[in-house]
Amino acid sequence: MLDRRLRILIAEKEYLIAIDAKEIVSSLLPCDVTVTTLHELQRQISESTWDLALIDIAGDPQTNRRNANMVLATGAGLVFLTGHTDLAPGVPGLDEWPVVIKPFTSASVLDAVFRSLSVVGKV
16 A cells, blocks of 8 residues: 655654654554654754644644644645544544544544545555
């Protein structure tokens, strides 16, 4: 299904959650995963190329849209991470991109990753 290693960026405000997501993704897919904070997201996006970014949902919609647009402008896929169950159906205005509710399972992360990669034509 995948003919090369994916480059995946995880931007999460909770380091342990990011490490958990990294472990799940890297144990199931051929990939190189980088973990960063939301504050460093812009720098990471500008310094490298990514196939996919998993980003934590911020407290305000404007920040979510800005973060999503940064990722999407590069052609990368996008997965949102959140503890807010009311956002499970999707982030308003960005509902084609999967949302994974924390705490997450390996299956929910993997499903979201493949759905996102499919949207951008990388699987």
